[in-house]
Amino acid sequence: MAFSRVYSDPLSRGIFKKFMVMLCSLLTSLYLLHCLTDRCSSMPTPVKASSQVVGFFASELQDLRSLRRKRLLQKWTAGSKPGLSYESADDAKRTSEYSRFDDADTGQVLYEPGHQVDSENNRELSHYMQPSLGDIVYSKRLAPRFLVKTGSTGKLSPLGDGTKKLPQAMIIGVKKGGTRALLEFLRVHPDIRAVGAEPHFFDRNYENGLEWYR
Ligand SMILES: Nc1ncnc2c1ncn2[C@@H]1O[C@H](COP(=O)(O)OS(=O)(=O)O)[C@@H](OP(=O)(O)O)[C@H]1O
Structure with missing residues (x-):
């Protein structure tokens, strides 16, 4: 009864109409919003797009870096033993002969990483393996002093097995x-090993001490 009385009042009827119109427009806009968000979720967002762009540039940069590394390797390995040049490395099988390494200092025969030694029978295991890029750099270009013979296996490994050293040279320069x-x-030289990023020891990490610097 009360409702019919209110509804029959022209003022209340006007308010009620306005309320209904507002409710309808609100519902419509909510529906539109819902549709838009559904569609947007299936569309590439700006964030996605930018990450794709960044990914593209990152892969390009990676390609350039690997190209540069390959060129350096080609230069380095040119003039080395036949069969070990970079060009032929991919399809060449390395024999155990190439895996031997004579230490110039001690006259000792050492073995490259990846080369198996049968310690019981005291002989090399003549296995054939596909040389990896790192292997070639490792086997051909590292001077004996960068190779460390590891105890039981007779394998060589780069500096690292407890051979932390302070640098023998520093490059100091203004920005x-x-x-x-x-x-x-300098890094291109086979006898030189250099840190990748600038260590900033003296200006930022001095308080960490020499142990950090090694
Ligand atoms: N040989 C030679 N001759 C002339 N200019 C040269 C040379 N070698 C490097 N460069 C230029 O040096 C700039 C980079 O110097 P840094 O490696 O010291 O840069 S940094 O401060 O460590 O970021 C960098 O300059 P910008 O390209 O203007 O940044 C190099 O192009």
């Missing part, structure tokens, strides 16, 4: 002084 270029040129 934009071309220090990076100098480092990269």
Whole structure:
């Protein structure tokens, strides 16, 4: 009864109509919003797009880096033993002969990483393996002093097995002084090992001490 009285009042009827119109428009906009969000979720978002772009540039950069590494390897391995040049490395099978390494200092015969030694029978296991890129660099270009014979296996490993050393040389230079270029040129030399990123020992990490620096 009360409702019919309110509804029959022209003022209340006007308010009720406005309320209904507002409710309808609210519901319609909610529905539209819902549809839009559904569609947006299946569309590539700006975040996704930017990550794809970043991914593209990252892979391009990776390609460039590996190309550069390959070129360096080609240069390095040119003039080395036949069959061990970079070009033929992919399809060449390495024999155990190439896995031997004579230590110039001690005259001892050492073995490259990955090369198996039968310690019981005291002989090399003549296995054939596909050389990896790292293997070639490792086997051909590292000087004996960078190779460490590991105890029981007779394998060689790069510096690392407890051979932390302080640097023998430092490149010090002002910003934009071309220090990076100098480092990269030096790094090409087989007897030189260099840190990847600038360690910033003296200006940022000095308090960490020499143990950190090694
Ligand atoms: N040989 C030679 N001649 C002239 N200019 C050279 C040389 N080698 C490196 N460069 C330029 O040096 C700039 C980089 O220097 P750094 O490696 O010291 O840069 S950094 O401060 O460590 O970021 C960098 O300059 P910008 O390209 O202007 O940044 C290099 O192009």
